[in-house]
Amino acid sequence: MTADARHWNHVLIGAWERLHRFGANERALGLLQAVWPQPDPAQWSRASLGQRDACLFALHEALFGGRLQTTAACPACGERLESQLRVADLCGEPPRELPQPPAPQRLEYRDYRIEYRLPDSDDLRHLPPARGGEDALDAAVAALLRRCVLSAQRRGRELDADAPLPPALVERLCERMAQDDPLADLQLAVQCPACAHQWSAAFDIGAYLWEELDDWVQDLLSQVHALARHYAWSERDILDLSPVRRRFYLDLVQA
Ligand SMILES: [Zn+2]
Numbered sequence: 001m002t003a004d005a006r007h008w009n010h011v012l013i014g015a016w017e018r019l020h021r022f023g024a025n026e027r028a029l030g031l032l033q034a035v036w037p038q039p040d041p042a043q044w045s046r047a048s049l050g051q052r053d054a055c056l057f058a059l060h061e062a063l064f065g066g067r068l069q070t071t072a073a074c075p076a077c078g079e080r081l082e083s084q085l086r087v088a089d090l091c092g093e094p095p096r097e098l099p100q101p102p103a104p105q106r107l108e109y110r111d112y113r114i115e116y117r118l119p120d121s122d123d124l125r126h127l128p129p130a131r132g133g134e135d136a137l138d139a140a141v142a143a144l145l146r147r148c149v150l151s152a153q154r155r156g157r158e159l160d161a162d163a164p165l166p167p168a169l170v171e172r173l174c175e176r177m178a179q180d181d182p183l184a185d186l187q188l189a190v191q192c193p194a195c196a197h198q199w200s201a202a203f204d205i206g207a208y209l210w211e212e213l214d215d216w217v218q219d220l221l222s223q224v225h226a227l228a229r230h231y232a233w234s235e236r237d238i239l240d241l242s243p244v245r246r247r248f249y250l251d252l253v254q255a
Contacts, residue, residue, distance in 0.1 A: 006240050009220070011035065012063070013239070016217040025124045028056060028206035031213070035059055036098060043098070045125075048118035050181035051099035056205045057087045057183075058094035064212050072190060076197035081190065090203070091183055104150055105180060109172050112165075115150040116173065118181045123147050141174065148177075226253055 015034035019027045032055055033041045044052065060068070066087040073080055087094070107114045126147060127140050145165065152159040159165075165173070178185060187200045223246055224238045230253045238246065 005242075009239050012213065013217055013220070016213055024204070024206050024210070025121055027210050028052065029121050031059065031209070032056070038098065042122075043101075045121040046101040047099040048102050048120055048181045048184065049124075050118070050183035051095070051102070052121060053183045053186070053205050054091050054095050055099065056209055057091045060205065060209045060212070061087045061094060064209075064216070068208060070188075070203070070208075072201055074192035074195065074197055075199060077192060077195040079192050079194040081192065083190075085188070085203075090186065102181075105176070107173055107176050109169050111155050112169055113153045113156075114165075114169070114173060115152075116145075116148050116177070117150060118177060119144055119148055119184065141170065145170065145173065149173075223250055226250060 011034055015031055018034075019030040022030065029041075029044045029052075032044050032052070036055070038044060047055070060066075068085040068087065068090075069082065070085060071080060071082050101120070102118050104115050104117045107116065123144055127143055128136075130136060130140070142164070146161070149165070152163070152165065186203045186205070188203050189198065190201050191198045220239070224235050227233060227238045227246070227249055228235065231249070241249070
C-alpha cells in the first residue's frame with residue numbers, strides 16, 4: 001500500500017475516534033479540518049453552510065465515490081424507496097479551493113433595508129437546544145437572524161438589534177438566504193412509485209458522509225480484530241497492509 005493510502009487510513013480512523021462523541025455539526029467541521037487542515041480551524045466554521053456542504057460532497061466523492069444511495073419511507077403509504085443520487089447532480093462541480101467566508105448581502109423590503117450574512121457552522125453552535133414543533137422552529141430562526149442580521153434600518157433609521165422583524169420580512173430574508181446558499185438546506189423532490197405521493201425530503205450530506213465513514217472504519221477495525229487475534233500482528237501493521245493483502249489473509253483465517 002502506498003504511504004499516502006496508509007496516511008489517509010490513520011487520518012480517517014483518528015478523526016472517527018475523536019469525533020464520535022460529538023453532534024453532526026462538530027463532526028462535519030472536524031472531518032473537514034482533519035482532511036484539509038486550515039492554519040486557523042475556525043475558518044471552516046465561518047464558511048457558509050452551503051460552502052461547507054459543497055466541501056463535504058467533494059470529500060464524499062474523494063473517499064467513497066460520487067454516488068449516494070438513499071432510502072426513505074413514503075409518508076402516505078409506507079412504501080420503501082431506494083434511490084441513487086449523484087454528487088455531480090446535487091452540487092455541480094466540486095469546489096477547487098477552500099472557501100472564503102462570503103461577503104455580506106443586502107435586502108431591501110418595503111421600508112426596510114437589511115444587511116445580513118449567510119449562516120455558518122458557528123451560528124448552528126449557538127442555536128437554542130432543539131425541542132421540536134413550530135415554536136421551536138420560529139425560535140431557531142429568530143436566534144439565527146439575531147446573529148446573521150448585521151444591521152436593520154427602517155426608513156433610514158437604525159433599528160434596535162433586539163427588535164423583532166415583521167414576519168413577512170423574516171420570511172423574505174429566509175428565502176433570500178436559501179437562494180444565496182442553495183446547498184445549505186438541500187431538499188430533494190421525491191415521488192412515490194406506488195401511490196404517486198409527492199414530497200420534499202431534506203438531504204444532509206454531513207450525516208450521510210459520517211455514516212459511510214462509520215461503516216468503513218468499523219469494517220476496517222473488525223478486520224484488524226480478526227487478523228490480530230489469529231496472527232498477533234499489531235494494529236498498525238495490519239492497517240498498513242494493502243486492502244488486497246488484508247483480504248487475502250482474512251480469507252485464509254475465515255476459511
Ligand atoms: Zn406511497
